Amino acid sequence: MKVAIGCDHGGFHLKQVIMTFLESKGIPFYDFGGYSEASIDYPDIADPVANAVASGEYDRGILICGTGIGIGIAANKVKGIRAALCHDTFSAHASREHNDANILTMGERIIGPGLAVDIVDVWLTTEFEGGRHLRRVEKIMALEEHES
Numbered sequence: 724m725k726v727a728i729g730c731d732h733g734g735f736h737l738k739q740v741i742m743t744f745l746e747s748k749g750i751p752f753y754d755f756g757g758y759s760e761a762s763i764d765y766p767d768i769a770d771p772v773a774n775a776v777a778s779g780e781y782d783r784g785i786l787i788c789g790t791g792i793g794i795g796i797a798a799n800k801v802k803g804i805r806a807a808l809c810h811d812t813f814s815a816h817a818s819r820e821h822n823d824a825n826i827l828t829m830g831e832r833i834i835g836p837g838l839a840v841d842i843v844d845v846w847l848t849t850e851f852e853g854g855r856h857l858r859r860v861e862k863i864m865a866l867e868e869h870e871s
């Protein structure tokens with residue numbers, strides 16, 4: 724599994740922790756930035772990460788900002804993306820099993836590094852259950868085809 728990861732300045736330190744975890748597990752990833760604590764607009768990072776996942780170049784994405792909210796809203800604007808904000812392991816598990824989430828978002832200002840690593844571990848190792856959930860996910864994706 725290849726993971727695309729990114730953050731804004733609000734998520735920079737937590738991203739470093741998550742990348743160390745991915746390295747320890749031997750999970751290949753690419754860091755799309757930001758590369759320092761310098762201020763950066765979260766849509767500018769959500770865009771390349773979400774497109775890398777939507778195109779199939781990467782299997783999953785992880786996006787971190789201060790709250791996980793803005794960067795997730797931005798990622799969900801990209802066709803094919805189901806970004807889930809998870810600050811507990813139950814949500815992380817359910818977002819994969821029920822929603823087939825392909826991007827995980829978290830907020831560095833909300834959770835600590837230990838919980839964040841557990842969330843990533845659960846999220847990366849939980850499979851989509853399919854069945855009745857597939858029908859619902861297909862209905863979500865059909866919304867992208869609607870004229871507004």
Ligand code: RB5
Pocket residue numbers: 731732733734765788789790791792793794
């Ligand atoms: C940046 O200050 C902050 O607004 C951002 O990291 C995020 O929390 C937005 O949703």
